[in-house]
Amino acid sequence: MTLAIEALNVEKRYGALRALAGVSLEVAEGEFFGLLGPNGAGKTTLISIVAGLVRASAGKVRVMGADVIDDYRRARRMLGVVPQELVFDPFFTVRETLRFQSGYFGLRRNDAWIDELVEHLDLTSKADANMRTLSGGMKRRVLVAQALVHRPPVIVLDEPTAGVDVELRQVLWQFIRRLNRDGHTIVLTTHYLEEAQELCDRIAMLKAGRLVALDSTRNLLKAFSGVVLRLRLDHEALPEGLDAELLARDADRFTLELRDYGALEQVLHRLRESGASIRELELEPPDLEEVFLRVMARH
Amino acid sequence: MGSFPTLLYKELLRFWKVAFQTVAAPVMTALLYLLVFAYALEGRVRVYEQVSYAQFLVPGLVMMSVLQNAFANSASSLIQSKVTGNVVFMLLPPIGYVEFFGAYVLASVVRGLAVGAGVLAVTVWFVELQLAAPLWVLGFALIGAAILGTLGLIAGIWADKFDQIAAFQNFVILPLTFLSGVFYSIHSLPGPWQAASKLNPFFYMIDGFRYGFFGTSDFPPFASLAVVGVSLALLSAICLLLLRSGYKLRY
Numbered sequence: 001m002t003l004a005i006e007a008l009n010v011e012k013r014y015g016a017l018r019a020l021a022g023v024s025l026e027v028a029e030g031e032f033f034g035l036l037g038p039n040g041a042g043k044t045t046l047i048s049i050v051a052g053l054v055r056a057s058a059g060k061v062r063v064m065g066a067d068v069i070d071d072y073r074r075a076r077r078m079l080g081v082v083p084q085e086l087v088f089d090p091f092f093t094v095r096e097t098l099r100f101q102s103g104y105f106g107l108r109r110n111d112a113w114i115d116e117l118v119e120h121l122d123l124t125s126k127a128d129a130n131m132r133t134l135s136g137g138m139k140r141r142v143l144v145a146q147a148l149v150h151r152p153p154v155i156v157l158d159e160p161t162a163g164v165d166v167e168l169r170q171v172l173w174q175f176i177r178r179l180n181r182d183g184h185t186i187v188l189t190t191h192y193l194e195e196a197q198e199l200c201d202r203i204a205m206l207k208a209g210r211l212v213a214l215d216s217t218r219n220l221l222k223a224f225s226g227v228v229l230r231l232r233l234d235h236e237a238l239p240e241g242l243d244a245e246l247l248a249r250d251a252d253r254f255t256l257e258l259r260d261y262g263a264l265e266q267v268l269h270r271l272r273e274s275g276a277s278i279r280e281l282e283l284e285p286p287d288l289e290e291v292f293l294r295v296m297a298r299h
Numbered sequence: 300m301g302s303f304p305t306l307l308y309k310e311l312l313r314f315w316k317v318a319f320q321t322v323a324a325p326v327m328t329a330l331l332y333l334l335v336f337a338y339a340l341e342g343r344v345r346v347y348e349q350v351s352y353a354q355f356l357v358p359g360l361v362m363m364s365v366l367q368n369a370f371a372n373s374a375s376s377l378i379q380s381k382v383t384g385n386v387v388f389m390l391l392p393p394i395g396y397v398e399f400f401g402a403y404v405l406a407s408v409v410r411g412l413a414v415g416a417g418v419l420a421v422t423v424w425f426v427e428l429q430l431a432a433p434l435w436v437l438g439f440a441l442i443g444a445a446i447l448g449t450l451g452l453i454a455g456i457w458a459d460k461f462d463q464i465a466a467f468q469n470f471v472i473l474p475l476t477f478l479s480g481v482f483y484s485i486h487s488l489p490g491p492w493q494a495a496s497k498l499n500p501f502f503y504m505i506d507g508f509r510y511g512f513f514g515t516s517d518f519p520p521f522a523s524l525a526v527v528g529v530s531l532a533l534l535s536a537i538c539l540l541l542l543r544s545g546y547k548l549r550y
């Protein structure tokens with residue numbers, strides 16, 4: 001199995017600040033990988049080191065087996081990065097921007113693929129407009145197209161949906177998912193956790209430059225998040241001995257957390273026994289936001 | 300060789316799209332210098348026999364425009380990319396540092412020569428010029444523009460803000476060009492100032508360039524060529540080392 005990204009004890013110091021304090025992780029080829037963490041956790045720093053924009057103070061990083069320093073030409077060819085900041089060159093049009101980006105990779109006859117990108121990202125009507133005249137969301141699309149001009153096997157997206165409307169988000173994820181199905185490795189950072197939960201096979205969580213969780217999305221959900229049960233009863237009290245944790249209550253409304261769906265049976269049984277009857281019932285599946293908050297609270 | 304043609308083309312297109320500001324405006328400035336100085340000083344200053352002051356002035360103005368614009372091109376292009384952040388688009392692909400250097404400096408040379416040619420084309424309407432040794436003219440223009448393009452690139456790499464480039468331009472480039480003998484022959488200066496002028500590398504660029512027009516100069520042209528040649532080699536080496544190390548570009 002080839003590793004798309006391999007980071008070994010990566011450290012980055014900015015003066016006294018340790019932006020990364022020894023991070024090791026591996027992303028397998030073909031994975032859809034999520035990199036999560038609060039503001040300032042070091043996500044962008046890690047991505048920048050993978051991309052060769054920032055030099056690690058210690059540690060090694062490889063992209064598709066190529067060291068990002070010693071074999072930088074091969075490593076960079078393998079990687080497409082959508083930067084977090086909305087950057088653009090105000091001198092050029094969308095098409096010029098994409099042609100230049102392609103040319104920087106030594107690809108000078110790439111118009112067919114550029115056209116395809118422009119079309120898939122819904123930029124056709126703006127292809128000859130100056131970058132300055134594009135809206136924020138449109139500029140974001142161009143950034144995505146720029147990252148893909150050289151058809152990199154590994155694609156890193158640093159908060160690609162920040163400030164992007166629902167429609168583009170759908171378009172974007174559809175496109176990224178297709179690339180993933182076609183074998184591209186995707187690494188994504190986002191603060192929209194439902195997005196990460198839906199898309200990512202595996203997730204790493206960073207906090208203050210340290211890796212605090214690294215597992216499949218499914219395992220994380222199992223380990224850190226239960227099923228939330230919302231009840232409205234005809235009683236203002238819950239029976240004793242429920243196999244659940246009371247999270248909140250408001251008069252006859254109760255919010256309980258169950259370990260798993262199996263615990264539901266015991267809860268319903270106890271309610272029936274105590275003579276309480278249910279007026280409303282709602283179940284919420286485990287969610288990544290809960291996992292995230294718990295993991296962050298523990299570290 | 301991969302990215303060089305694209306990067307060069309991008310740099311050329313960048314200034315060409317705003318040619319009114321990057322080419323026409325400096326030509327206008329040079330023309331104003333010529334009209335004002337030639338009018339004020341004609342007849343009062345005579346540098347060489349057979350050469351009027353206006354004739355003497357034109358090559359200096361041409362070269363001054365070449366140098367200043369070559370510097371402005373690479374410096375402003377790179378600082379703009381750094382400040383706006385779009386420099387990442389050049390840092391993400393596998394662009395070699397020699398290609399990067401070559402593209403930026405060559406584009407600066409083209410801009411410098413375009414402005415120089417513009418100044419020459421406009422001033423010949425007012426002043427009759429001879430061309431004693433055209434190869435010297437071309438040679439010094441090329442090397443001078445390359446030196447300033449390299450210097451601009453170094454300044455762009457080093458600077459974090461526009462004002463630092465402006466300061467470099469106003470406190471280093473402008474004084475050195477003005478005091479290099481564009482408007483006078485250094486032989487008209489008192490001894491110590493003459494000696495000081497010879498420490499100014501810009502003097503050799505202007506003087507050598509002027510030799511190409513009149514066939515006479517303040518300093519032997521081969522010696523000037525050696526000075527500017529060595530300057531170019533030195534600055535290029537510094538610039539290439541900076542680029543290779545990623546200084547101020549890759550943190």
Ligand SMILES: Nc1ncnc2c1ncn2[C@@H]1O[C@H](COP(=O)(O)OP(=O)(O)OP(=O)(O)O)[C@@H](O)[C@H]1O
Pocket residue numbers: 014017019037038039040041042043044045046084550
């Ligand atoms: N060039 C720099 N100089 C000094 N400190 C820096 C620099 N770049 C980043 N940092 C610091 O490193 C830490 C990690 O920043 P980073 O941008 O990687 O966070 P992030 O996880 O991407 O956050 P966000 O979610 O806000 O994008 C922060 O404390 C930040 O202030």
Ligand SMILES: [Mg+2]
Pocket residue numbers: 043044045084158
């Ligand atoms: Mg970030």
